[in-house]
Amino acid sequence: xxxxxxxxxxxxxxxxxxxxxxxxxxxxxxxxxxxxxxxxxxxxxxxxxxxxxxxxxxxxxxxxxxxxxxxxxxxxxxxxxxxxxxxxxxxxxxxxxxxxxxxxxxxxxxxxxxxxxxxxxxxxxxxxxxxxxxxxxxxxxxxxxxxxxxxxxxxxxxxxxxxxxxxxxxxxxxxxxxxxxxxxxxxxxxxxxxxxxxxxxxxxxxxxxxxxxxxx
Numbered sequence: 549x550x551x552x553x554x555x556x557x558x559x560x561x562x563x564x565x566x567x568x569x570x571x572x573x574x575x576x577x578x579x580x581x582x583x584x585x586x587x588x589x590x591x592x593x594x595x596x597x598x599x600x601x602x603x604x605x606x607x608x609x610x611x612x613x614x615x616x617x618x619x620x621x622x623x624x625x626x627x628x629x630x631x632x633x634x635x636x637x638x639x640x641x642x643x644x645x646x647x648x649x650x651x652x653x654x655x656x657x658x659x660x661x662x663x664x665x666x667x668x669x670x671x672x673x674x675x676x677x678x679x680x681x682x683x684x685x686x687x688x689x690x691x692x693x694x695x696x697x698x699x700x701x702x703x704x705x706x707x708x709x710x711x712x713x714x715x716x717x718x719x720x721x722x723x724x725x726x727x728x729x730x731x732x733x734x735x736x737x738x739x740x741x742x743x744x745x746x747x748x749x750x751x752x753x754x755x756x757x758x759x760x761x762x763x764x
Contacts, residue, residue: 550575551747552587553594554623556603560725561596570736573744579603584610585586592747594727597719601628608632615711622743625719626680635708636715640681641698655679656696661759664692666704666753669738675702677729681717685762692759693718700762732744 553574555561564570565577571643574594576586580603587593588624593614595604604611611621612634622628623636630638657676659667675693682699685691686708693716702716720732721740745751 549747549749549758550588550591551744552591553577553596554580554583554585554599554604556580556599558598558725560598560722563725564596564721564736567725569733571740571744573740577635580607583607583658584716587614587619588616590617591624592743594622594743595624595629597624597628599627599730601631604628604632608661612709615709615713617618618710619686620747622714623716624721625739626715626722629715633713635686635705635717636713637679637684637716638685638717641679643678643680645678654696656725657701658694658696659692660694661690661692661756663758664690664704664759665746666739666742667692669742670735671738674731674738675718677723677731678719679717680719683715683717686714687762690755690759691762695704704760 551574553565555565555577565574578586593637595674613638623633630636659672682695682701685700685703688706688707689703690707691700691703695701720735723729723732724736746753
């Protein structure tokens with residue numbers, strides 16, 4: 549059981565996978581084009597923020613086969629996962645980059661399942677930086693983070709394939725690697741070790757009783 553990450557060689561991918569400010573939990577880091585060579589059915593695939601969608605589209609059949617075989621995929625934000633993952637419905641939204649400069653401003657992001665094994669080491673403030681869009685998850689998915697209108701920003705789908713998909717519009721790797729938005733570094737500090745522990749079966753993929761279940 550390994551945690552496999554794709555890299556497209558950007559500065560923020562290099563900082564995330566090789567720098568000393570984020571946990572280095574990776575077993576293998578490869579370009580997307582090498583996934584067919586290295587990906588095993590028991591592996592978890594991590595696709596980092598702002599990966600060029602066309603490079604993932606080119607290996608979409610490999611990723612779908614991985615899910616069909618019971619594998620797991622973690623798709624981070626701004627990589628257009630709706631174009632290369634099955635059953636993903638994404639709606640982009642304009643981004644207010646400077647909302648936090650407005651007195652009394654609130655982004656309205658809510659962690660709906662703070663006890664979920666992926667989020668148990670995070671504080672609510674660790675998921676708040678920007679909004680890029682929301683998802684309409686398949687019925688039965690667990691919504692772990694939502695926006696002010698109740699729409700999914702991070703969810704877990706074990707119902708639409710034989711595997712597990714963790715899908716989010718949050719893009720911590722980009723901001724962490726760009727040294728922009730400290731919350732994103734805190735997010736990775738909590739999220740990545742939790743993901744690594746789940747991959748190694750040091751934690752269990754239990755459903756959170758407080759998670760919102762998608763109904764549509």
